[in-house]
Amino acid sequence: MTISRPGVVDLLGVLAYAExxxxxxxxxDASVLAPSLTDRAALGDVAATEYGHFRLxxxxxADLGADPEEAMAPFADALDAxxxxTQPGDWYEALVKAYVGTGLAGDFYRVAARRVDEETQKLVDQALADEARxxxxxxxxxxxxxxxxxxxxxLALWARRLVGEALSQAHRVAAARPELAELLVDGDDLAAVGRMFAQLTEEHGKRMSALGLTPGG
Known part of the structure; x- marks a missing residue:
């Protein structure tokens, strides 16, 4: 199968490792921080869904002819860091991380996926589905x-920390993988960068509002 443009395997590699x-x-977190068996099972169900997305x-x-481990490897250090x-200290920090931190990362992947082939776009959307979470x-x-x-x-301050750390690691990844960065914006198009961050900020604000938290902390 032909890869439609450079950066596609990088996009799928970082998404696979993220999932x-x-x-x-x-x-x-479900095992250590959940206050009840019901909560443990609920977050465990979400975790299982994430694993299903990883497999997709x-x-x-592999269908594109690339090695999944090699595709994921360049992003392991940044995501592990x-x-x-951002290790949560309690159950509610774990929940906010699962929603706000993971959601912000997903927004980056969606932006990049707009510039790849339609089949990959659909796969990315499917892998980022987060209704249960x-x-x-x-x-x-x-x-x-x-x-x-x-x-x-x-929790609002915790969310700010999650976002700050996520943006820091995103810059690290973009600098190391220029073909992936070019899926986000073309070269030094500052206007496009501004639009992208405006969109990310808007989506983050929606999540914070849904939680009943203020984006500014």
Whole structure:
């Protein structure tokens, strides 16, 4: 199968590793931080969905004639560093990370996928589907905020940290993989960069509002 443009395997590689690590981290958070068996099972279900998405992307990489491990390897350090720097301290931080942090990363992948072949675009959209995660997090966090409004300030600051660390690692990846960066914007098109970040900010604001949190912290 012919790869339609440079950067496609990079896009699928970073997405595959993101889905794999999301599965592993959510499973760990479900086991360690969930306050009840019901919560453990709920986040475990979301983790299982992430693993299913990983398999879809991994298989697509193989269909394109590339090696999935080699495609993922360039992104392991950056994504591992993000997870290490944003280890949640409790259940609600874990939920916000699963929704806000993972959601921001997904926005980057969607932007890049607009400039690849239609089949890959559809696959990326499928792999980034997050209805179950959204429902779980919004329900749990909103209920917690109703019971303890003071929690909102801490979680808003946590979300800001997640976003800051994610942007830092995104810059690192873009600098190391220029063909992937070119799927986001053409060269030094500052206007396009501005539009992209405006869109990312808007989507982040929507997620924060859905949680009942203020984007500014």
């Amino acid at each position: 794999l690590t999301a599965f592993l981290r959510m499973a760990q 992307v991994r298989d697509r990489i 993000w997870h290490e720097q 959204s429902e779980l997090v919004v329900e749990r966090v909103r209920k917690a905020l109703e019971e303890d409004p003071r929690l909102g300030g801490r």
